[in-house]
Amino acid sequence: MTGPATATRVLVLNSGSSSVKYRLLDMADGTRLAAGLVERIGEETSRVSHTPPAGEAGRRERGGPVPDHAAALKAVAEELARDGLGLDSPGLAAIGHRVVHGGMRFSAPTVITDEVLGEIERLVPLAPLHNPANLTGIRTARALRPDLPQVAVFDTAFHTTMPEYAARYAIDVETADAHRIRRYGFHGTSHAFVSRRAAALLGRAPEQVNVIVLHLGNGASASAVRGGRCVDTSMGLTPLEGLVMGTRSGDVDPAVTFHLRRVAGMSVDDVDVLLNKRSGLVGLCGDNDMREIRRRIEDGDEPARLAFEIYVHRLKKYIGAYYAVLGRVDAVVFTAGVGENSAQVREAAVAGLEGLGIAVDADLNAVRSDVPRLISPGRARVAVAVVPTDEELEIAGQTFALVAAGRGGVDRGA
Ligand code: AMP
Numbered sequence: 001m002t003g004p005a006t007a008t009r010v011l012v013l014n015s016g017s018s019s020v021k022y023r024l025l026d027m028a029d030g031t032r033l034a035a036g037l038v039e040r041i042g043e044e045t046s047r048v049s050h051t052p053p054a055g056e057a058g059r060r061e062r063g064g065p066v067p068d069h070a071a072a073l074k075a076v077a078e079e080l081a082r083d084g085l086g087l088d089s090p091g092l093a094a095i096g097h098r099v100v101h102g103g104m105r106f107s108a109p110t111v112i113t114d115e116v117l118g119e120i121e122r123l124v125p126l127a128p129l130h131n132p133a134n135l136t137g138i139r140t141a142r143a144l145r146p147d148l149p150q151v152a153v154f155d156t157a158f159h160t161t162m163p164e165y166a167a168r169y170a171i172d173v174e175t176a177d178a179h180r181i182r183r184y185g186f187h188g189t190s191h192a193f194v195s196r197r198a199a200a201l202l203g204r205a206p207e208q209v210n211v212i213v214l215h216l217g218n219g220a221s222a223s224a225v226r227g228g229r230c231v232d233t234s235m236g237l238t239p240l241e242g243l244v245m246g247t248r249s250g251d252v253d254p255a256v257t258f259h260l261r262r263v264a265g266m267s268v269d270d271v272d273v274l275l276n277k278r279s280g281l282v283g284l285c286g287d288n289d290m291r292e293i294r295r296r297i298e299d300g301d302e303p304a305r306l307a308f309e310i311y312v313h314r315l316k317k318y319i320g321a322y323y324a325v326l327g328r329v330d331a332v333v334f335t336a337g338v339g340e341n342s343a344q345v346r347e348a349a350v351a352g353l354e355g356l357g358i359a360v361d362a363d364l365n366a367v368r369s370d371v372p373r374l375i376s377p378g379r380a381r382v383a384v385a386v387v388p389t390d391e392e393l394e395i396a397g398q399t400f401a402l403v404a405a406g407r408g409g410v411d412r413g414a
Helices: 069-082 114-122 131-144 157-161 173-178 188-201 255-264 268-277 280-285 290-298 302-326 336-341 343-350 362-366 391-407
Strands: 009-015 020-026 031-039 047-051 060-062 092-099 150-154 210-216 220-226 229-233 331-335 383-386
Touching: 009 069, 009 131, 009 391, 020 069, 020 391, 031 069, 047 069, 069 131, 092 131, 092 391, 114 131, 131 150, 150 391, 157 188, 157 229, 188 210, 188 220, 188 229, 188 331, 188 383, 188 391, 210 302, 210 336, 220 302, 229 302, 255 268, 280 290, 280 302, 290 302, 290 336, 302 343, 331 336, 331 343, 336 343, 343 362, 343 383
Parallel strands: 009 092, 092 150, 210 331, 331 383
Antiparallel strands: 009 020, 020 031, 031 047, 047 060, 210 220, 220 229
């Protein structure tokens, strides 16, 4: 190589307890170079599926045990190397890691140092299922490429702008502070990405618009975003609060917990499992896939219909609440699996809100598409939009921006 090569690639790693999702992007133009998933880590039936630059047609799958995260990342590195995109290639600028809980400390993407790792570790009690897996992914990636900048992008960061009166629960302050109990919010990279894209769809700067974002996937959350900054969100101390989700209850009277303890003899862990895994749509009707629920409703299934109504009623309450919080709303935006795909949920969620200036046009709402689009009638006071989310692209963008800023351009030399 004769001159310095400019590194523009970012590898995004999303490490779960038994899986690693990854995507390699070229941030010169945002293109996806490769992507894949290692699943069932630690089981006999582990699987690696990898999509190379050629796309779906070139997709490779392999089985065989992947005993731990170190083996999983080794498999990712091997797959990328087969495409000439190995972890040692000079084009790689950084690795961006999704980290679920950043507490109050991390309000922005952060270059990972030993000290930062220690802080993420200290937050484990607040996210016992997620942060340990994220940490394992980070440690493994650092061992593979100790010289490469690695960045943590936190699910909670976008919500750290919430005012204190929205973030605090009305419980004894000393107890709350001693145990770091407050509303943190999650899905932040999605809310950040989608609210910015919605502003672009309206042809305005993020600072100029007020947006309600409805992220409706298997997990679901709403946020109120004023001028590009989050002022309220529906998830709280954990991702359990707020909307009805696939398997999570969302809002319930907290007394449900001690009532079940007293009258049903359930342990705290039993109630944890009940509210996180056996509630929401699955608890109400046995299915958590909105497509299946709609099929059952078409067949006259009563529990499915009631589950849908409870789901939509909660959603509508949050739209109303965040309208009041924002005072003026420019757009209501639907995103994630249900929000992007279910015209019925979108229609039902805004039904009856014409008085607030919120409505959907039936024909526009019925169009299936994977690009950001408006679905409100032409002259509506509030735009209603569908904006596909892309958390990996957002993580890559934030990672690259940080690394580029820190180095005055990512110039890694020859
Ligand atoms: P996510 O967590 O964003 O991947 O969303 C997953 C959920 O999206 C699934 O559980 C389904 O309920 C929902 N979903 C995916 N595709 C559709 C569709 N075509 N129509 C309705 N819901 C869908």
